[in-house]
Amino acid sequence: MTDKDTSALIETLKQVALLTEQVEYLTRKLYGKSSEKNVVNTSQLSLFDKDKAGGEDDEDLPSHYRNYYL
Numbered sequence: 001m002t003d004k005d006t007s008a009l010i011e012t013l014k015q016v017a018l019l020t021e022q023v024e025y026l027t028r029k030l031y032g033k034s035s036e037k038n039v040v041n042t043s044q045l046s047l048f049d050k051d052k053a054g055g056e057d058d059e060d061l062p063s064h065y066r067n068y069y070l
Helices: 003-031 055-060 063-069
Strands: none
Touching: none
8 A cells, every 4th residue: 555545544434433423413403402491381282182082072083984093
């Protein structure tokens, strides 16, 4: 391996390290913690809270729909 090959290999490794660092930074920025906070709107019904959702209306549904939607 000549000095020229060694220099080219070192430059390539530096570029790889720099690009890896950039990918890690952008991944953290894209998928990291968000500054947005979850705001709960108390006047809006939850889709997943069965106590507040109208569960008594399921008697009007055919039985194959009751099992599918509930």
